[in-house]
Amino acid sequence: xxxxxxxxxxxxYTTRKGSARAVDGVSFTIGEGEYLGIVGxxxxxxxxxxxxxxxxxxxxxxxxxxxxxxxxxxxxxxDERGLNRLRWKEIALIPxxxxxxxxxxxxxxxxxxxxxxxxxxxxxxxxxxxxxxMFALVGLERSRLNDYPHQFSxxxxxxxxxAMALVLDPTLVVADEPTTGLDVIVQDQILYRxxxxxxxxxxxxxxxxxxxxxxxxxxxxxxxxxxGKIMEYGGKAVFRTPYHxxxxxxxxxxxxxxxxxxxxxxxxxxxxxxxxxxxxxxxxSRCPFATDECRKAEPPMREVQPGHVAAxxxxxxxxxxxREAAEPDTWRRVA
Amino acid sequence: xxxxxRYLLRRLVLFFFVIVAVLTILFAILRILPGDxxxxxxxxxxxxxMVRQQRVLWGLDDPWWVQYLRYMRxxxxxxxxxSFFQNQPVSEIILEKLGNTAAMIIPSVIxxxxxxxxxxxxxxxxxxxxxxxxxxxxxxxxxxxxxxxVGIVVLMIFSYWLGWFPPGGMVSIGGGGDSFWSTVxxxxxxxxxILPMLVLxxxxxxxxxxxxxxxxxxxxxxxxxxxxxxxxxxxxRIMVHATRNALLPLVTDIAVMMxxxxxxxxxxEIIFAWPxxxxxxxxxxxxxxxxxxxxxxxxxxxxxxxxxxxxxLLYGVIDPRVVYD
Amino acid sequence: xxxxxADSGGPTAAAARPPVRKTGFGRRIGRLLGGFTSSLATIASxxxxxxxxxxxxxxxVLALSAPWVAPHAPFDVLTGESKQLLRLKPPSAAAPFGTTxxxxxxxxxxxxxxxxxxxxxxxxxxxxxxLGTLIGLFSGYFGGRTDDILMRITDVAFGIPFLPFALVIxxxxxxxxxxxxxLIVCFLWRTTARVVRSQVLTLRQRPFIWAAxxxxxxxxxxLFVHIAPNVLPLMFLYMAIGVQAGVMLEAALAFLGxxxxxxxxxxxxxxxxxxxxAVRTAWWWVLPPGLSLSLFVIAIFxxxxxxxxxxxxxxxQM
Numbered sequence: 001x002x003x004x005x006x007x008x009x010x011x012x013y014t015t016r017k018g019s020a021r022a023v024d025g026v027s028f029t030i031g032e033g034e035y036l037g038i039v040g041x042x043x044x045x046x047x048x049x050x051x052x053x054x055x056x057x058x059x060x061x062x063x064x065x066x067x068x069x070x071x072x073x074x075x076x077x078x079d080e081r082g083l084n085r086l087r088w089k090e091i092a093l094i095p096x097x098x099x100x101x102x103x104x105x106x107x108x109x110x111x112x113x114x115x116x117x118x119x120x121x122x123x124x125x126x127x128x129x130x131x132x133x134m135f136a137l138v139g140l141e142r143s144r145l146n147d148y149p150h151q152f153s154x155x156x157x158x159x160x161x162x163a164m165a166l167v168l169d170p171t172l173v174v175a176d177e178p179t180t181g182l183d184v185i186v187q188d189q190i191l192y193r194x195x196x197x198x199x200x201x202x203x204x205x206x207x208x209x210x211x212x213x214x215x216x217x218x219x220x221x222x223x224x225x226x227x228g229k230i231m232e233y234g235g236k237a238v239f240r241t242p243y244h245x246x247x248x249x250x251x252x253x254x255x256x257x258x259x260x261x262x263x264x265x266x267x268x269x270x271x272x273x274x275x276x277x278x279x280x281x282x283x284x285s286r287c288p289f290a291t292d293e294c295r296k297a298e299p300p301m302r303e304v305q306p307g308h309v310a311a312x313x314x315x316x317x318x319x320x321x322x323r324e325a326a327e328p329d330t331w332r333r334v335a
Numbered sequence: 336x337x338x339x340x341r342y343l344l345r346r347l348v349l350f351f352f353v354i355v356a357v358l359t360i361l362f363a364i365l366r367i368l369p370g371d372x373x374x375x376x377x378x379x380x381x382x383x384x385m386v387r388q389q390r391v392l393w394g395l396d397d398p399w400w401v402q403y404l405r406y407m408r409x410x411x412x413x414x415x416x417x418s419f420f421q422n423q424p425v426s427e428i429i430l431e432k433l434g435n436t437a438a439m440i441i442p443s444v445i446x447x448x449x450x451x452x453x454x455x456x457x458x459x460x461x462x463x464x465x466x467x468x469x470x471x472x473x474x475x476x477x478x479x480x481x482x483x484x485v486g487i488v489v490l491m492i493f494s495y496w497l498g499w500f501p502p503g504g505m506v507s508i509g510g511g512g513d514s515f516w517s518t519v520x521x522x523x524x525x526x527x528x529i530l531p532m533l534v535l536x537x538x539x540x541x542x543x544x545x546x547x548x549x550x551x552x553x554x555x556x557x558x559x560x561x562x563x564x565x566x567x568x569x570x571x572r573i574m575v576h577a578t579r580n581a582l583l584p585l586v587t588d589i590a591v592m593m594x595x596x597x598x599x600x601x602x603x604e605i606i607f608a609w610p611x612x613x614x615x616x617x618x619x620x621x622x623x624x625x626x627x628x629x630x631x632x633x634x635x636x637x638x639x640x641x642x643x644x645x646x647x648l649l650y651g652v653i654d655p656r657v658v659y660d
Numbered sequence: 661x662x663x664x665x666a667d668s669g670g671p672t673a674a675a676a677r678p679p680v681r682k683t684g685f686g687r688r689i690g691r692l693l694g695g696f697t698s699s700l701a702t703i704a705s706x707x708x709x710x711x712x713x714x715x716x717x718x719x720x721v722l723a724l725s726a727p728w729v730a731p732h733a734p735f736d737v738l739t740g741e742s743k744q745l746l747r748l749k750p751p752s753a754a755a756p757f758g759t760t761x762x763x764x765x766x767x768x769x770x771x772x773x774x775x776x777x778x779x780x781x782x783x784x785x786x787x788x789x790x791l792g793t794l795i796g797l798f799s800g801y802f803g804g805r806t807d808d809i810l811m812r813i814t815d816v817a818f819g820i821p822f823l824p825f826a827l828v829i830x831x832x833x834x835x836x837x838x839x840x841x842x843l844i845v846c847f848l849w850r851t852t853a854r855v856v857r858s859q860v861l862t863l864r865q866r867p868f869i870w871a872a873x874x875x876x877x878x879x880x881x882x883l884f885v886h887i888a889p890n891v892l893p894l895m896f897l898y899m900a901i902g903v904q905a906g907v908m909l910e911a912a913l914a915f916l917g918x919x920x921x922x923x924x925x926x927x928x929x930x931x932x933x934x935x936x937x938a939v940r941t942a943w944w945w946v947l948p949p950g951l952s953l954s955l956f957v958i959a960i961f962x963x964x965x966x967x968x969x970x971x972x973x974x975x976x977q978m
Binding site for chain 3: 472476479480483488490495502616631632636
């Protein structure tokens with residue numbers, strides 16, 4: 001059975017200006033030991049998705065449809081008590097905000113112990129030994145066990161966060177843009193630690209990022225999200241042989257994916273306002289290949305290869321799209 | 336810790352500097368401004384010789400800087416001399432009155448802080464409701480109402496009209512215990528304390544409540560609360576984290592509050608005939624009893640400064656993030 | 661004293677003008693007054709602000725028209741038909757708020773008292789806001805030794821307990837309104853100075869200040885032309901707090917018996933009433949001045965609250 005199965009999930013934010021569907025009909029599954037990556041520009045709903053899985057949506061947001069099945073149990077229907085049973089023990093989070101993810105007035109160790117205490121009653125020695133083990137795993141010195149969060153650098157805090165996420169040996173680890181705000185070298189270190197979690201501890205993982213090379217290197221399954229919807233979903237082939245114009249556009253923005261040295265092209269314009277999303281394909285306004293049909297009707301999700309789906313009206317023209325998408329002039333047409 | 340030591344040293348130097356400055360101002364006011372303190376007890380019947388004796392006795396014929404140094408030494412060693420009219424050392428009088436003032440302030444502040452902080456964190460947690468908005472407005476309202484008028488009205492209603500509480504004083508005539516402590520823990524004292532304490536509280540409760548509400552709002556928006564939820568902690572435990580963070584600024588607030596109350600206390604002590612230090616100052620001013628005036632003023636200034644110092648130092652102790660550079 | 665915020669009358673704005681050079685002098689006053697009227701409009705757009713402004717306007721009208729509205733001069737002794745003194749009479753048609761123990765009309769005294777409240781509030785607020793702003797500007801902008809000296813003076817000012825200090829001074833000099841106002845100014849400037857200083861410290865780092873300096877603008881010109889206008893909203897805010905604090909402090913001093921004996925103020929009425937034991941016997945003597953004082957102070961509070969919300973939109977959601 002799949003560890004996590006998201007079915008037609010809808011998440012709505014209610015603001016004073018109206019309601020916005022940050023996640024709109026998203027479905028995917030993660031099997032035991034799989035590593036799934038979700039990519040997309042900021043604001044596409046990927047972080048909202050992570051929060052929904054752990055049931056920590058801000059007060060304005062709520063799951064308005066669909067299911068989040070964890071080992072067959074719908075998390076969206078659980079109350080706080082039910083969620084607390086699964087949180088951290090089964091599903092742990094490596095958050096985006098490592099800098100402020102720890103309570104500044106408690107020691108790091110106290111905060112990790114607190115996570116253990118919320119779910120188990122371990123003797124003090126066992127807790128201490130386990131935390132030391134975790135510190136060693138993420139490469140933190142034992143002498144720093146009694147430090148306060150502010151005594152750690154950003155990278156160390158994120159490593160401590162990883163240590164805390166793994167302390168209860170959870171089944172599923174959700175990493176929500178774990179390298180935000182860190183400098184490049186530290187980012188690599190953190191990503192290396194996270195990769196280890198998958199390789200060595202065989203955890204089921206969900207990585208949320210806008211860093212396509214990382215996803216393409218590490219993940220078994222890839223979800224490309226745009227404006228609350230899935231554009232393309234499949235195995236590593238999603239980036240090797242993309243079908244959706246949006247994925248093509250994203251690939252252009254990263255040098256090592258295309259293989260050859262060429263100018264990087266970024267997709268002009270910005271995503272639509274989710275308070276009043278356009279009818280039809282959400283990417284239509286930025287898509288160089290969009291037709292009237294795209295602007296009127298929403299494209300259905302179609303299988304292009306076994307286990308690889310994309311939501312585009314013109315999948316039949318994909319060869320031409322791939323050729324033209326490599327030309328900067330194509331994208332200039334949009335702008 | 337060296338950073339803290341350097342900070343402590345700097346802070347203490349400033350503390351001392353301000354005390355000396357305040358004392359100097361007081362000296363200047365009392366000696367350089369027109370008005371000779373001896374004129375109070377020297378009347379026209381005194382002979383030239385007697386007047387001169389008095390001046391020598393009080394050291395008024397010395398050059399001003401000798402007087403100044405002597406005054407400084409006396410003040411800094413809490414040697415306030417004797418009262419002109421009460422046959423008692425000033426330090427004894429001041430200590431007694433200060434104790435009486437503290438006996439009203441301390442319980443009021445403790446209760447106000449507990450009530451206010453609880454109310455404030457509740458308000459911060461439940462923001463956006465109608466009831467919350469109304470409570471906040473009422474708090475702000477209470478804070479801007481002149482509390483001495485509130486005191487007068489309370490006295491009028493509960494003491495004179497309803498007769499529930501005594502109209503003033505700290506104990507009934509002939510009441511009270513043999514010592515300060517047995518007095519303070521007597522029912523008679525409590526009976527006298529309730530009205531002024533309530534008036535003091537209507538104002539003092541607002542500050543921690545409003546402060547805690549706004550820091551709670553800040554803390555609520557912080558990222559670590561989301562992680563605490565994700566960790567599967569029960570709501571209560573999360574509240575503990577939030578409150579602990581929100582409480583930090585309160586410590587400073589309490590100390591500053593104490594300082595302010597000690598000086599604003601004068602009004603309430605007059606209204607409720609409370610034999611505290613503020614009332615003593617006003618009485619001494621009326622009697623022109625300068626040794627008491629200067630000691631009372633000095634002690635009140637010292638109280639404010641000490642509380643401010645404590646606030647600054649305490650903040651570093653309870654918040655691990657504070658760095659001294 | 662807890663500090664809060666607001667805005668006051670037209671003359672304050674003109675008086676608060678920093679001493680800029682002659683160039684663009686009129687234009688700057690115009691801008692200042694423009695900013696002032698627009699902040700009044702902002703305040704009035706809040707229900708509490710509008711109510712506060714209305715109450716203040718009522719008191720202003722009352723104070724200005726006191727000679728015509730008040731049936732008697734403040735110290736007139738009322739007598740009955742057979743020339744007997746009307747001591748401590750409860751409210752009646754002749755004296756709507758009753759009389760004092762010296763047969764004076766409480767109603768008239770309350771009306772005359774509004775003049776003192778407005779006078780003290782306004783002058784103390786303007787004086788302290790201007791003084792505090794100037795000190796804050798110099799301290800924050802020039803830094804170094806200037807800052808050290810000014811901030812140590814501020815520290816000392818914070819170490820002086822106001823009420824006791826004022827009582828000592830007044831008992832030596834004898835009570836007078838001018839001295840009371842001076843004392844209040846000496847007490848209120850310190851908070852304004854600290855707040856303005858920290859604002860200036862951040863303003864000093866802004867690119868437009870670097871640009872002005874790079875262009876060779878003189879230091880004083882940068883300070884008063886480029887920085888000062890940016891701290892004006894803060895100054896207005898503290899001026900409004902000052903009105904409230906000033907009125908309260910005058911009332912407190914007068915209540916303690918240190919009010920100007922030649923004038924009647926609400927605080928002094930309360931002092932006389934309290935001394936005469938009216939709290940027990942003559943509620944009509946106690947409540948009118950007390951309620952007027954509270955109403956006036958709360959009206960200023962409502963205005964400051966609205967102004968504060970307008971300046972700091974975050975408050976609106978809070």
